[in-house]
Amino acid sequence: MSTTGRGLHGRVLDTLGPAITAGEYPPGSVLRTDELAQRFDVSRSVMREAVRVLESMHLVASRRRVGVTVRPKAEWNVYDPQVIRWRLAGADRPHQLRSLTVLRSAIEPVAAGLAAKFASAEQCAELTECAIGMVANSRGHKLEDYLVHDVAFHRVILAASGNEMFARLGDVVAEVLAGRTHHEVMFEDPDPAAVTLHVQVAEAVREGDAVRAEALTREITVGALQELDILAP
Amino acid sequence: MSTTGRGLHGRVLDTLGPAITAGEYPPGSVLRTDELAQRFDVSRSVMREAVRVLESMHLVASRRRVGVTVRPKAEWNVYDPQVIRWRLAGADRPHQLRSLTVLRSAIEPVAAGLAAKFASAEQCAELTECAIGMVANSRGHKLEDYLVHDVAFHRVILAASGNEMFARLGDVVAEVLAGRTHHEVMFEDPDPAAVTLHVQVAEAVREGDAVRAEALTREITVGALQELDILAP
DNA sequence: GTGACAAATAAGTCTGACTTTTTGGTTCCG
DNA sequence: CGGAACCAAAAAGTCAGACTTATTTGTCAC
Numbered sequence: 385m386s387t388t389g390r391g392l393h394g395r396v397l398d399t400l401g402p403a404i405t406a407g408e409y410p411p412g413s414v415l416r417t418d419e420l421a422q423r424f425d426v427s428r429s430v431m432r433e434a435v436r437v438l439e440s441m442h443l444v445a446s447r448r449r450v451g452v453t454v455r456p457k458a459e460w461n462v463y464d465p466q467v468i469r470w471r472l473a474g475a476d477r478p479h480q481l482r483s484l485t486v487l488r489s490a491i492e493p494v495a496a497g498l499a500a501k502f503a504s505a506e507q508c509a510e511l512t513e514c515a516i517g518m519v520a521n522s523r524g525h526k527l528e529d530y531l532v533h534d535v536a537f538h539r540v541i542l543a544a545s546g547n548e549m550f551a552r553l554g555d556v557v558a559e560v561l562a563g564r565t566h567h568e569v570m571f572e573d574p575d576p577a578a579v580t581l582h583v584q585v586a587e588a589v590r591e592g593d594a595v596r597a598e599a600l601t602r603e604i605t606v607g608a609l610q611e612l613d614i615l616a617p
Numbered sequence: 618m619s620t621t622g623r624g625l626h627g628r629v630l631d632t633l634g635p636a637i638t639a640g641e642y643p644p645g646s647v648l649r650t651d652e653l654a655q656r657f658d659v660s661r662s663v664m665r666e667a668v669r670v671l672e673s674m675h676l677v678a679s680r681r682r683v684g685v686t687v688r689p690k691a692e693w694n695v696y697d698p699q700v701i702r703w704r705l706a707g708a709d710r711p712h713q714l715r716s717l718t719v720l721r722s723a724i725e726p727v728a729a730g731l732a733a734k735f736a737s738a739e740q741c742a743e744l745t746e747c748a749i750g751m752v753a754n755s756r757g758h759k760l761e762d763y764l765v766h767d768v769a770f771h772r773v774i775l776a777a778s779g780n781e782m783f784a785r786l787g788d789v790v791a792e793v794l795a796g797r798t799h800h801e802v803m804f805e806d807p808d809p810a811a812v813t814l815h816v817q818v819a820e821a822v823r824e825g826d827a828v829r830a831e832a833l834t835r836e837i838t839v840g841a842l843q844e845l846d847i848l849a850p
Numbered sequence: 851g852t853g854a855c856a857a858a859t860a861a862g863t864c865t866g867a868c869t870t871t872t873t874g875g876t877t878c879c880g
Numbered sequence: 881c882g883g884a885a886c887c888a889a890a891a892a893g894t895c896a897g898a899c900t901t902a903t904t905t906g907t908c909a910c
Contacts, residue, residue, distance in 0.1 A: 484782070
């Protein structure tokens with residue numbers, strides 16, 4: 385899938401970004417632009433552009449006479465999709481996955497409640513289609529097809545909430561769901577109870593029942609938390 | 618308060634960023650690097666760095682032979698603190714404030730529940746101090762002092778949740794609370810009921826009562842939603 | 851109309867010289 | 881011994897100009 389894309393500075397970021405987010409350079413580490421330019425065999429202009437991008441993500445801070453210093457993790461722009469992707473691709477993956485799942489558990493139920501109020505007829509139709517698609521692929525090791533509909537389902541919910549901030553989490557949720565299917569333990573067919581819940585959420589949204597949509601979605605996210613052993617007994 | 622800060626490219630961003638996020642350039646608009654460099658009276662290198670930053674925020678896309686095109690709002694990195702600040706400072710302010718308040722209403726209750734489980738002794742103490750500070754400044758038009766403690770309170774909750782994604786929303790919440798006090802209608806002293814709720818949340822967290830902490834915080838955020846006339850009867 | 855080819859265009863890249871800020875040391879008094 | 885003033889080095893920041901490369905658009909032949 386797409387990394388930073390084209391351009392020399394993008395190539396540099398493709399290695400520097402993951403390295404920094406993986407914690408290879410401890411906070412406070414000092415990098416020098418010229419040295420980096422040499423290391424990556426690019427001109428200083430290109431390296432400066434790369435540093436600017438890292439700076440805008442708050443991964444580093446550039447100060448005169450001292451160099452480019454790596455900032456502590458607590459200051460990173462952890463909502464930057466690029467940063468999320470880098471972390472998901474590296475050693476921090478499990479931790480990042482847990483953080484994102486907790487985030488989902490907070491956002492999605494509220495989004496579903498709003499979707500019940502504001503979803504358009506088209507969105508309701510889409511939602512139902514997705515739910516049907518999930519049912520259709522819930523048995524017989526069709527995990528890949530199931531995933532497609534699962535992702536689409538959650539995207540529609542987030543978009544239908546009418547909140548732009550929620551809508552932008554579609555990619556993140558997609559990343560989490562895909563990660564669960566591809567990298568984590570996911571040998572068997574999905575939990576039938578979860579599939580049913582999705583169908584019921586689609587129903588609730590269609591009927592405009594915000595309270596029920598929220599409660600059902602909360603059940604779904606609780607399931608996601610349990611999968612990662614997050615939750616107190 | 619801090620904008621992009623030092624550096625010539627930062628100055629450029631200080632005017633270009635707000636302009637784009639304010640919608641002055643409709644989606645698809647084409648800017649040319651050379652022209653911009655002239656307009657801002659900077660070298661192309663500096664301009665290129667600025668464009669790279671805007672690109673990393675997904676505000677624009679740079680393509681050869683065509684120029685720097687403004688992306689549709691739906692693709693912006695709306696969680697980027699810089700983008701949030703730009704939008705809060707511009708014409709989009711009311712809309713942005715509503716989005717953020719809805720976001721808060723989803724996140725903070727969950728964060729409070731987690732804080733009840735994971736808050737350290739120090740954090741509990743801080744929380745109590747903040748609550749006391751809020752009470753102490755809840756009467757007599759000491760809005761500014763009240764705000765300081767209010768912001769601190771919510772920061773501690775988010776940090777104590779133990780979730781890095783939640784913790785990073787501290788700045789956003791601070792921005793929203795400050796905005797409410799400074800720009801919106803806020804002539805009178807804060808609602809006594811809200812103050813009490815904060816005290817009770819501090820209690821609940823101290824006692825490790827996650828369910829109660831979450832419910833009480835939900836009441837607080839419902840109040841915030843009502844202030845902006847978000848909510849169905 | 852379709853295909854190939856050529857020209858125009860704007861971003862992308864590199865280089866080298868120069869400026870500015872910050873820091874750390876040194877020296878010179880008190 | 882301590883502090884203030886000063887100096888020099890280091891690294892980012894800035895600029896200008898030449899060159900490369902990809903992409904689009906227009907043209908011309910078939």
